[in-house]
Amino acid sequence: MTLHFFTALTFFFFTSINYAQDPSYEDGKQYTLAGLEVTGLQSYNEQTVKTYTGLRIGQPITVPGDEISAVINKLWGLELFTDISFYITNIEGENVYLELNIIERPTLTDVTVYGVKPKKVPEILKDADLKKGKKITESLIANTKNYLQNKYKKKGYLNATVNIATAKDTVDTNTQSMVINIKQGEKVKINDIVFEGNEQLSDKQLRKALKNTKKKKFYRFWKKSKYIEEDYKEDLVSLVDKYAEKGFRDARVVSDTFVRTGDKLIDLKIKVEEGDKYYFGDINFVGNTVYSDRQMASVLGLKKGDTYNGVLLRKRIADASDPDANDLTNLYQNNGYLFSSINPVEMSAENDTIDFEIRIIEGKETFLNHVTVVGNDKTNDHVIFRELRTRPGQRYNKSDIIRSIRELGQLGFFDAEQIKPDIQNPNPNEGTVDLAYSLVESGSSQIELQGGYGGGGFIGTLGLSFSNFSVKNLFNGEAYKPVPMGDGQTFALRLQASRTYRVYSLNFSEPWLGGKKPVRFNMSLSRTQQFYYNPYVSRRPDKNRTFSITGISAGLAKRVQWPDDFFTISHSVGYQLYDFKNYNLGLFNFGNGQSNSIAYSLGIARNATGGGRIFPRSGSNFEITAKFTPPFSLFNNKDYDKLNSDLEVAVAEKNNAEIERIDQERFKWLEFYKVNFKGDWYTTLVDKLVLRTNAEFGFLGSYNEKVGKVPFERFYVGGDGLGTYTLDGRDVVQLRGYENQSLTPYSVDPVSGQQIQDGGVVYNKYSLELRYPLTLKPSASIYGLAFLEAGNAFNNFQSFNPFEIKRSAGVGLRIFMPAFGLLGIDFGYGFDKDYNPNSVGPSGWQTHFIIGQQF
Structure with a gap:
């Protein structure tokens, strides 16, 4: 016998049902569940559904009743079914048989x-x-x-x-x-922003306060005029803050709406209520024992009678935008009071004057208990700990933590964006805290591949640079991953070649000589080989006419404490042997023979950039170097007046053998001095938009004009800057928008009378570069840039004019990936004519690129 069925809604809403065709069924009667069948299943197991219902054979059950209603609600809650129905299939005395019919969702x-x-x-x-x-x-x-x-x-x-x-x-x-x-349609842009109720601040001032919400202008490129609700809501807060900066504490946005003026345009209407203008009254400090009221007031920088500025008040208490700000919170936290709290409280607001009470809870002086590092899978602990300014047992100092983060970022072994200090186990009662630095290793060894055009052809560079090397593990086979690493040393091999020259170099440096103090030891070996090349005679270099330079140098650089501990003073001594084989440079009038150079270099550098090496955001980095050889002409007893007189006679008589003999005597030991300056300044303008300002200057001089200027150590300006390590100690100076070395003036060979490009003895360069990061993730750091550059090189100091410059502008892109290193491309336009005799008009558009591969 099949009885009538009851759907889920029937059981849920009705307590009694009368079935005329089933006199044996009694509404609301309690039965014993004798059987349960589940039908309609397509993807689920019947026993699983039975178990989930919670119904058991033999249990008492009221039909209809709460048990069945609960089962239905439970199954509906799964959102797996479109219909759930119970049927009575049979009743035998006190036993009831049920069927659960389910229709599954697709x-x-x-x-x-x-x-x-x-x-x-x-x-x-x-x-x-x-x-x-x-x-x-x-x-x-x-x-x-x-x-x-x-x-x-x-x-x-x-x-x-x-x-x-x-x-x-x-x-x-x-x-x-x-x-x-x-x-998606087209983006809706803002046609106009209309303000109501503003009398004290102009529409222009209020529009400027809306940092991310701008009205449509044909000249607007950086800040777009599209409407984004999230940014707009943030800007309304900034609008109120703008009033708070001007003294209007009670200012508020009464209403804001937008009106469509077309499918793609809207007008924003913002109604404000300005309120009255207020001024600071008495500012009293309560609870301070470590610092006097006078010291606190000096840092706060606000006094009675000043226009009320709520935004500035918050920043002087605690500036969330600058972790190293000069505010009251950092005043305490930089002196051990981690658990201090500072709260400004309005005591009264009579007429237009607000009295404040700055309430300080100093807490207990805090000391570091444990200092740990995590995440350094390759770099050894001692390399990290020697850079930290935080030690167990020291007084807690927030500025030391910030400085430690900077030092770790400057190592280049870790992702600077992911260096996180974690305050652990704070104990206000005992005044102790643990500090853990979380690090993420980044590629610190590099395979360098570069390519460019210059110097008579294609320039290729292959370099192996291991900047986290470990010498002590050279003979430890297990340490090769793929080379022994972890001790912070640098070991580099480099090969650079073109059709006209080859360069080989080896460099090793230990940043902590002896392991106790930051004294860097550096040693390098190099050899360059130049082949004669005259593009006006032949398009191929003559490998039978060469000169080579073999050099060795060693130096020490020490971090000092004065004027501050960002300064480094370096010393180095180097020797170079110049060997000529049927090769004449022009300034030297001998093509066969040797010349020697021994020089001492002194450098003063200050590196105080913040934000990591890939994308610095603040601070500066400058370096002054001076290189000197001994003034041999003062004590070698040579009569240079006679040598110059004999040279003039030999040139007039075209006696090449005598010319070579005289010049070999004049330049057996080179004498010169060289001064370089380079400075970079980084300023965050808005959000992540960073301005890099650069200035450079170089001068090569001689002690004795009768000896003459050496043909080495010269400055070659223009192009992509490739070949920085090439040849004769020359400085290859990047100036985009021009061909490589094309801004180096020509001179006349006194013997042949031909024009030759032998490098400048003085140069200057200026650069402005706007940078904006697209992403700074560990997998890839990408930023775009726009630049203005200007510079020039000169043959002598008398003709030097810092304002006689070659100008350029352009855009570029940089991509840094651990797997490939730094990749870049620049498109620069040179506005002026270069020094190439065949050039006509401005240099025009030039493309420059760099390629570096890192693992």
Whole structure:
């Protein structure tokens, strides 16, 4: 006998049901559950569903009753079914047999998205959680639609529409595919921003306060005029802060609306209530014992009678935007009071004057208990700890933590963006705290590959640089991963070659000689070989005519404490042997023979940049170096007047053998002095927009004009800067927008009378560069830049004019990836004519690139 069925809604809303065809059924009677069958299942196991219902054979059950209602509600909560029904299949005395009929929701098999680029589809599916096998519910469709519409509205697409449809998929049982059609439309821009109620501040001042919400202007490129609700809400807070800076403490935004003036344009209408202007009254300090009222007032920098500035007051208490700011919170935290708290309290606001009480709870003086580092898989602990300014047992000092982060970032072994100090186990009662530095290793060894055009052909560079090397593990086979690393030493091999020259160099440095003090030891070996090349005679170099330079140098650099501990003083001594074989440089009038150079270099540098080596955001970095040889002409007893007189006669008589003999005597030991200056300053302008300002200067001089200027150590300006380590100690100076070394003036060979480019003896350069990071993630740091540059080189100091410069402008892109190093490309336009005799008009557009591979 089959009885009538009761649907879920019937059991849920009715307490008694009368069935005329079933006189044996009694409404609300308690039965014994004798059997339960689950029907309609397609993908679920029947026993699993029975177990989930909680119904057991033999249990008492009221039909209809609370037990069945609870089961229905429980199953509905799973959102896996579209219909749930109970049937009475049989009644035998006090026993009842039930059937649970379920209609399952369809399963998602495939999603097709139209209206977006294919590469964006995986991101949409992930964020909307549209996985294969997921049950299709009304809430899933509604949530997906809302998510996508909000996603595009946040990007300024206020007219974006999303339509979602499902269709049966015959691939499997009870499955459906989904089609999402996105029409993002065009971005809605702001036509105008209208203010109401502002009398004290002009519309222009208020528009300027809206940092990210700007009205449409044809000249606006940096800040776009699209409407983004999230940015707009933040700007309304900034608007109120603008009033607070001017003394209007009670200012508020009464209402804000937008009115569509077209499909793509809206007007913003903002109504403000300014309130009265206030001034600071008495400012009293309460609770301070470590610092006097006078010291506190000096740091606060606010006094009675000043216009009330709520924003400035908050910053002077604690500036969240600058962790190293000169504020009251850092005043305490830099002196051991980690648990201090400082709160400004308004005591009275009579007429237009507000009295404040700065309440200080100093807490107990805090000391560091444990200092640990985590995440250094390659770098040894001692390399990290020697750079830290924080030691166990020291008084807590926030500025020491910030400085330690900077020093670790400057090592180049770790991702500077991910160096995180973690305050652990703070104990205000005992005044102790643990400090843990979390680090993420980055590639510190490098395979360098560079290419460029200059110096008579293609320039190629191959270099191996291991900047976290470990000499002590050279004979430890287990330490080769792929080379022994972890002790912070630098070991570099470099090969640079073109058709006209070859360069080989080896360099080793130990940053902590002896392991106890920051004294850097450096030693290098190098050899260069130049082949004669005259582009006006032959397009091939003559390898039978060469000169080579063999050099060795050693130096020490020490970090000093005065004027501050950002300074480093370096000393080095180097020797070079110049060997000529049928090769004449022009300034030297001998083509066969040797010349020697021994020089001492003194350098003073200050590196105080912040934000990491890849993308500095603040601070400065400058270096002054001076290189001197002994003044041999003062004590070698040579009569240079006679040598010059004999040389003039030999030149007039074209006696080449005599010319070579005289010059070999004059330049057997080179004498010169050389001064270089380079400075970089980094300033964060807005958000992450950074201005890099650069200035450079170099001068090569001689002690005795009768000896003459040496042809080495010269300055070659222009191009991409490739070849910095090439040849004869020359400085290859980057100046984009011009061909390589094309801003180096020519001189006349006194013997042949030909024009030769033998390098300048003085140069200057200025640069402005705007940088903005697109991403600074560990996997890839990318930033764009725009630059203005100017500079020039000169043959002598008499002709030097710092304002006679060659100008350029352009844009570029830099990408740093641990797997490849720094990749870059610049497009520069040179506004002036270079020194190439064949050049006509401005240099025009030039492309420059760098390639570095790192692992």
